[in-house]
Amino acid sequence: MAVLFSDDWMNQLKDEWNGSEEVRGKLAEINFSSTIACGFKGDGTPTGIFVVENGECVKAGDYNGESVDWDMRADKKNWMKWLDKPLGMASMGMAVTMGKLKFETGDFGAMIKDPRMATPFVKSFALMGAIGGE
Structure with missing residues (x-):
């Protein structure tokens, strides 16, 4: 099992993402392009990076x-709990409100109000869960 946000883990997420019509396909429909980073609270920089062009x-x-356009910590x-x-949708809003999930960069409020982006974003957490991690 790969270490969370390591190069290997991020590339497994890439494969899951590109294989998901609910994520890649839906974001391709709106020509979503973005550079997304993930990491841990308190670290000076993110750990992993994920570059999306037209949904892929x-x-x-x-x-x-x-x-980066988005930096989630x-x-x-x-x-690990979320894996x-x-x-x-509801638990993500609660995690942000309670400060458990922080967006160092990116406008969570605007994204979550747009179902064309919010739904695939939430589904991407299930992709992370499919990979697991340590």
């Missing part, structure tokens, strides 16, 4: 100083 992940791996124990039980 074209690059994933270790964060190397790239400019949480404590490792919360990330076991992926966040849904």
Whole structure:
């Protein structure tokens, strides 16, 4: 099992993402392109990076100083909990409100109000759960 947000883990997420019509396909319909980073609260930089062009992940791996549109952070124990039980729409809103999931970069409020983006975003947490991690 790969270490959460490692190069190997991020590339497994890339494969899951690109194989998901509910995520890649729906985001392709709206020409969604973005650079997404993930990591842990308190770290100076994110751990992993995920580059999406027109819905498809074209690059994933270790964060190397790239400019990001989204930077999601949480404590490792919360990330691990969400791998076991992926966040849904309501639980994600609660996690953000309670500060368990923090967006260092990106407008969570605007994204969550747009179902064309919010639904695939929430479904991406289930993809993370399919990979697991340590």
